[in-house]
Ligand SMILES: Nc1ncnc2c1ncn2[C@@H]1O[C@H](COP(=O)(O)OP(=O)(O)OP(=O)(O)O)[C@@H](O)[C@H]1O
């Protein structure tokens with residue numbers, strides 16, 4: 328696949344496809360911990376996020392030459408656990424794209440959940456990268472609307488820093504008109520209330536199984552990250568109002 332972390336598409340032995348980021352990716356090892364924690368928390372509040380998985384690569388695996396994968400072996404996918412982001416469906420019968428032209432973007436099936444929900448989520452988790460989605464539909468259903476799925480959450484929590492350098496202008500999707508329909512805090516429901524009502528034990532449960540080797544030199548910081556994320560819930564409404572009041576007026580129809 329494209330991407331700074333040099334992810335690759337794997338067919339795994341559960342019969343599903345995953346876009347896999349390696350522990351030794353050229354970005355940061357914590358990108359894997361970030362991906363897992365962020366996707367689990369996104370699932371917890373009901374956002375349409377690509378399902379996260381631990382992908383175990385064994386010594387025996389061989390890249391599929393017909394998929395152009397011959398160069399992949401030795402490219403950082405050593406035996407052990409790596410992060411997988413579930414590919415929506417099967418590449419043979421599902422159309423998947425990173426970008427849609429505006430007329431198709433307007434028709435996205437889960438438009439509100441995807442764009443407005445992701446904005447709220449990225450504010451909360453302080454995603455320091457641009458928001459990315461993949462859009463997909465079955466190749467059999469020509470002309471049917473695409474669905475959106477959040478991907479690339481590796482720079483939530485400020486990449487390998489595990490800090491929250493809030494900035495008003497972060498987190499907008501590249502097509503700003505997607506926020507034209509936002510008319511108040513209620514536009515971010517039910518996600519806002521779900522985040523505010525989370526229990527700390529639910530956030531802690533999202534850490535389960537994350538290997539210490541995904542956390543860099545101080546794996547103990549992972550539980551502090553979860554605590555900080557939990558504590559940020561209560562400032563989220565105000566953070567959205569601050570964005571609304573900013574000079575950019577990103578929500579022109581807020582009433
Ligand atoms: N779950 C998924 N399903 C389908 N395609 C995916 C999925 N996850 C990632 N991709 C594809 O792989 C590409 C790279 O993934 P991603 O953006 O997560 O990697 P990255 O290395 O973090 O990229 P960046 O250069 O943005 O930091 C995406 O642009 C998308 O095309």
Ligand SMILES: [Mg+2]
Nearest residue numbers: 330331459479
């Ligand atoms: Mg990316």
